[in-house]
Amino acid sequence: MAVTGSNGKTTTKDMIASVLSTQFNVTKTHANFNNQIGVPVTLLSMEPNTEVVVVEMGMDHFGELDFLSRLVQPDVAVITMIGEAHIEFFGTRDRIADAKMEIVHGLKEDGTFIFNGDEPLLQERAKEVSQHQRTFGLDDTNTLAGSDITTSRAQTQFKTSLWPNNMYTIPMMGAYNVNNALAALLVADTFHIRPAAAQQAIASFVPTENRTEWLTGYRGEAILSDVYNSNPTAARRVLAAFAAVPTKGQRIAVLGDMLELGDQSDALHMSLASELDPATIASVYLNGEHMRALAEVLQEKYPAGAVHYYQTDQQPQLIADLTATVSADDQVLLKGSHGIHLEKVLTALEAAPEK
Template identity: 35%
Template sequence: MEKFTLNFVADIFEQQLTEQQRNLSIHHIYTDSRQSVEGGLFIPIVGDRFDAHDFISGAIEQGAVAALWSRTEKPDDIPEDFPLIYVDDTLKALQELAKVYRQELNPTVIGVTGSNGKTTTKELIASCLSVKYKTAKTEGNLNNHIGLPLTILRMERDVEVLVAEMGMSAFGEIELLSLIGRPNHAVITNIGESHIEFLGSREGIAKAKLEITAGLQKQGQLIIDGDEPLLTSDSYPNKIYCGFNSKNDYRVEAYVQGQEQSDVTINGTTFTLPLLGKHQALNAAFAIAVSELMNVNINQAAEQLETVIIPGMRFEKIETKEGALLINDAYNASATSMIASLDVVKKMDYQRKVAVLADILELGDFAEEAHKKVGQSLDEQFDAIFTFGTSSRFILDGLPATFSGKQKHFTSKQELIEEIASLLDENTVVLFKGSRSMKLEEIIEAIY
């Protein structure tokens, strides 16, 4: 489907094109020259180790009909009539193009950020709103200064709602994303320890997350974890509080964990959530709060939540040939999210419970403290704790003196695979949790 003609782009960047060029239909806006497209506008990003301008010929072969261009010269090996839109910086141009496209389509934008639970909350909100609106959402990990503009530019012209995930690792990044996306309403799921190496403290993390208000539209509502003082103390006036204590606007009044699902009661409405953990009940409360802001009633929202499907590697369950249950929760990790996942496994009905815990990264000087905090949360309900990497060994140092299960630190994936394999049977559950770059999925793949 056509997003716009090249005339739309030329006008933004004040370019002169032939009439034939201006009428070119643009269907896809993209940055990967290897991607096969129809009617593509190629935007070559310049990185620390690459310059995608070098791949313009490949982009044309794959379907590009035009490109943004920040070099002064036109390549000799492209067609003479191939239109280039000259800009000073292709990344900033991508962001500006997204801003203008978002303004032209004018959907309701829901921005979602937080230390943990961004993706799940985004999925829950999008599912709830889809009963009434044509809804687009962030796909994959397109939640940064490149991914958010691409997410906006992927919207079809008849989209009514965009649920946009916003991630960051440093100050100023969420502010930039908020000013690009201009959310009508925003959600901050929680304040954990992620990126504390760069932000200095949980107070710093809260400050960075609250940057989402920079582009929040006038009268926009900020939906927050009402049990987190670092969020409730902020001066932004239009807040909706979600949480477990009685003062919240959307209160999780009851939570009962089953083997495959949870029974949750929020503001008097009980429903079954196909997710495990009290943190997921809170994520559902965020979704219901947004839904009612958007005139989707709580019963409609609850019905959608009962059938929601979450992307892989987020408490993904896999059964081995021996009948053991592997839980792949290794998409990413912080101390807070790791403890939450361990708490879920504690309540599961298995005779043997094993935790495979890898490094939590980007903690800097807080690495030892954060990993020990995870260890302190463990108890005799686990039969074995295996750690992998470097800093994760501090988890074992934090174990209570009363812990009597097996504990061992590994630096070899193959040795860890052999150790886990020796324990697998129908009475065993194994949780895998660690930062994304630790690649625990490789261990899971080798086992099953």
């Protein structure tokens, strides 16, 4: 089976592999080896007794998913959502949706297309797909709808329309992760996995390293690290989740440039201001050339001295300023594209101060 989407595909892949492993011998994409090299590597690494292979598929140009889908020929194809990732190469979300829909080009005639039914761009394009279709989302018109969502630092709980008496738990914060879980549960149902087995598998799945995770800094501060990748949709979602987590100290957001946004980059960086409120996130540290646009907007809504901007090559100064400020009761969010290397900030927060 094949999984793609602007956000959530690696987490969804991990969840799907977990639920299917309750009944089948499963091979899944390692880490995020999801390109024209990684997908063949996944197929060639299958053990002889593999019954289901869960293949994550990524793309940043037209034709790439067409090639991967025809190579894999999946029985089930999943699209998690449509965001702005790689919009530099496509121009609009409509064209990103067109490219993501290539995942059904290799879908078997008797296969199943599972997609986010809350996304109008996918609903419209799914009308051209002849294979069986099932949808997930928060709207109750979906095949599987989520509801009653509660989230904390360590986990998120929710109920579903198909199994309303069951409370599902995933070991991750953020209501945005519910859709990933719903996709996995719908795959489980498609493969006739017992609901109780799927419920347990979702609760105990292990996400790929470097995804959103809580860590503890040297001073005792709580660090929400999400330094692998970033795009506007993902950043807004994690900011909203971070702002809702209770803390005794201050919430501090450290944001790095979101790459591959093209001509819309400055405007999309500025859009993060909607999720940044001094009442919930006390101070903001921004790193990268495009974050300058967000810094200028935030200066108007934050008190003096609460917004700190650093050019890309000024990250060492950011680290010095941040580590001199953070205290044991604080919570720190790290979110940026991997090319900005906020993992260096994480390393500094976890390390003992130099004497």
